[in-house]
Amino acid sequence: MREMQLIQQVMEDKGGIMKTADFVALGINNSEIIRLWEKGELLKVKHGYYRLAEYGAPRATEIIAHLFPDGILSMDTALYFYGYRNGPPQEWVLTLNRNIARSRLKLDYPTLKIYLVEEKYLNVGVSKVKINGTPMKMYNRERVICDCFRYRNKIQPETFNYAIKMYMADPRKNSKNLPEYAKDLRIYNRIKDVLGVLC
Secondary structure (H helix, E strand, C coil): CHHHHHHHHHHHHCCCCEEHHHHHHCCCCHHHHHHHHHCCCEEEEECCEEEEHHHCCCCHHHHHHHHCCCCEECHHHHHHHCCCCCCCCCCEEEEEECCCCHHHHCCCCCCEEEEEECHHHHCCCEEEEEECCEEEEEECHHHHHHHHHHCHHHCCHHHHHHHHHHHHHCCCCCCCHHHHHHHHCCCHHHHHHHHHHHC
């Protein structure tokens, strides 16, 4: 009983998900973790990550925020959040530093689409949002529009066109950031050709 109280206390401190190393720090070895999992007291989030069964299955946002605190929601996910996309994307889109250990990307749920970028581009236009009550990082409107130009060959033409149209009509846009971000991301001329009036 005391063991479960300890786990619960640490798990709450860790945001609802614990790593194997967190259990070991409590003096709970791997075979004991497996025993708790087999008894149904723990849920496996992914290899080496667990959650108390009484908490229920974690939301996608909780998993992403916990496993990828350095990740930034981007492209289709951000387009949908801002109303620049018609329907919800089939996967969560996340941008990470290209030097990330690839083993971190192995995940059954939620389905992720990953963009890997150089560190100097990673934090351009990051904002903080809450999704389903979970604090997360997401690119702001102007960065998402810049990324639409950067990855234009990877997105559907109708997605691109709709995003540009909705951005232009958005009263919450901060278009003075657009040329600055475009220059930082080395796509200024591409954006100027299409959105010249804003650049």
